[in-house]
Amino acid sequence: MAAGEVAAAPVPVPVTGPAPVPRLDLERYLGTWRQLAAIPQYFNLICARDTQANYSLDPQGNIAVRNSCITWVNTVNEIEGTAVVNDRETGAQLHVSFPGVPTQDSLEGPTNYIVTALGPDYSWALVTDPSRLSGFVLxxxxxxxxxxxxxxxxxxxxAGQNPCMYLTSPTTGGESRIVPLCVR
Structure with missing residues (x-):
């Protein structure tokens, strides 16, 4: 660099969210999913085992969401919400909302649920969000x-995540321990 020249500041590279699956067949995706592992979130700390999500079509053509689990005091905890497909090209990016939950109570909004991987027979799915701060193995x-x-x-x-951030979710008939996926 010559005297008097100023070095250009490096241009930050924008961080992109994880890529969705190329195409989500919504009809195949609907139904009950069991959570086998997750990055812990404040809303599921009450769950001790058998965390599930049930997806069905609602009369408006959106996805009715019913999440449930067995709590640490052996009661059922449930919450109902709605998912709206934000990405018509792949169908794999959605906005999920839950009435009464701060920051998640608006029916429309930015993508907060991305299906990033699927078993070829839809036997498992990996879901995260654009920031990669959440993650669920279903x-x-x-x-x-x-x-x-x-x-x-x-x-x-x-998907740009660390398997050690995911903890197994106890499931009747499956894993009984809570351990990081990287040591499972």
Missing amino acids: ARAAALDEGAWQEVLAAITA
């Missing part, structure tokens, strides 16, 4: 075989 069954877990771990890494 499955149709209470447990996955080792091959599927390897696919899930690869998908978590491909």
Whole structure:
């Protein structure tokens, strides 16, 4: 650099959110999903086991969401909400809202639910958000075989997340411990 020249400040590279799956078949995605692992979130700290999400179409063509779990005092905790598809090209980016929950009570809004990976038979799914601060491993069954877990771990890494941030979710008929996925 010549005397008197000023070095240009580096241009920050924008951080992009994780890529959604190329195409989500909503009809196949609807139904009950069991949470097998998750990045802990304030809203699911009450859940001790058997965390589930049930998705169905509502009369407006949106997705009715019913999340439930068994609490630490052995009661059922439930919340109902709505998911709106924000990305018509892939169908895999949605805005999920829950009435009465701060920051999540508006029916319309930015994407906060991205399906980033799916088992080829829709037996498991990886869901996160644009900031990658949340993450959920969902499955149709209470447990996955080792091959599927390897696919899930690869998908978590491909989404720009660390598998050690995910903790297993106790599920009747599946995992009984709470441990980081990287040591599962």
